[in-house]
Amino acid sequence: MIETEHLTRRFDLFTAVDDLTLRVEPGEVLGFLGPNGAGKSTAMKMISGFLAPSEGCAAVCGHDVVAEPHAARLALGYLPEGAPAYAEMVPHAFLRFIADMRGLRGEHRRRRIDTVVEQLHLGPVLYQPIATLSKGFKRRVGLAQALLHDPPVLILDEPTDGLDPNQKHEVRRLINTIAPEKTIVVSTHILEEVESVCTRAVVIRSGRVVADDTPAGLLARSRYRNAVTVAIAEEIGNAIDVLKGLPGVTGIERAADGHSVTVFGEDGLDTAARVRECCQVQGWTVTALRAEGGRLDDVFRDITASETAA
């Protein structure tokens, strides 16, 4: 479990994290979202015990990270920003070093190293200097290091950054596999990641929480949540007026290609059925019809940009 209360960090004049109060329970995978410089990494650095808070406190499994750093760190696996690792070492020696630091011994140590090597497919590079590894392998070495002692709490700063789509999929699957018993915080700017691994999404901007919801809840804030995009062979200009007049349609937007429009429906309306029915009645040739669902990037932009403009 992770708890923070009024966690704040100031650098000179600038407040990186401002009054962050969070509680993350076991079984939760919290996606930490926000534009670059929003304070995600600073918040994670404080929870991991690297940076001291200017105000407020953070606790990992009930251990305050400042008052009981040792106990808090034992319970925590941390992947710092950029997945740093000692470049001159080979992954095997690196993992053994981390195991020593964490007090894993003998048979248990060997088993845990074997397990993470297998989980992250590090077998082929186990004896190559980390400096020579690809970005994807480096990231996975960092993840292996964080998972090594099988901690109840994991804080992963951009765990899939630099991975190719297959590797991303693998890492997300891994997170999903271990998630039920663990408390996990993942920071990311890849929004699809939130939908595929997170049970909860917290969006921060300028160090403050601006949204705390389930991914589905965030999606529901999208203006596209009940929208349908339709393309027809006929002149779109006339069609727009007809579609606009349909009951339950709240808005319409013409696409740049000139042939398709996005129709926004009010909540509870089956927009796709309504549009299809209308096309049949009008005798238009429908070349494409697509339900939009919510767009997370849209919500993200709305939430994180709105107040900066104001």
Place this chain on the structure above:
Amino acid sequence: MRAIGAIFRRELTGYFVTPVAYVFLVIFLALMGALTFYFGGFYERGQADLGPFFGLHPWLYAFLVPALAMRLWAEERDTGTIELLLTLPVTTAQAVIGKFLAAWVFVLFALVLTAPMWWTVNYLGEPDNGVILAAYIGSAFMAGGFLAIGSFVSALTRSQVVAFVIGFVLCFLFLMAGYPLVLDAFRGWAPQGVVDAISALSFQAHFESIRRGVLELRDLIYFFGLIVFFLFANVTVIEMKKGE
């Protein structure tokens, strides 16, 4: 203790998987040998002792030890591994001590490799081996002093080059603290007590008596105190600069 041990082993192994160890050892031993014979007048003196050899140690340490120490913390900060290291179950003090001890043991290893000099004087004559042993012990402590300064400076910056240059200058000033070069800068305005205190900080003065075979506790305490002071400063600097 466990964490210090793990860091110590990692660091010490680290010297030998990169060229650092070999370059350092070769240069250290070659310079020691060459300078002792050419500048120290090893043969011409006609004495079976290691006086000229130990006389070189402070000067060689002043630039070789900062070269060894420059990466200790600057590299950790530059590559971001400091965040990894200091979020493991270890205190900053333990990390500083583990790294320092590894570097110190490495310098001691280099010192042990100079044993052929000792064999040579024993082959050529009958030196006072007690004096030689005392000088070796003094040299080991002095190396620790230089190393603590280097480690502290390395924590001040993320650039290893800057760490080397500042480390070298600081080591050089400590070495020269008993000479007019440094003392004259203070004589004009500072009270005599301050000048004396600065003079008392000189590595040279403390090592000189050890080198002559007078292994006094106060000289060892001086070097030990210096190590403790700079490692303490090292920890403080790391804590202060973490947020940057």
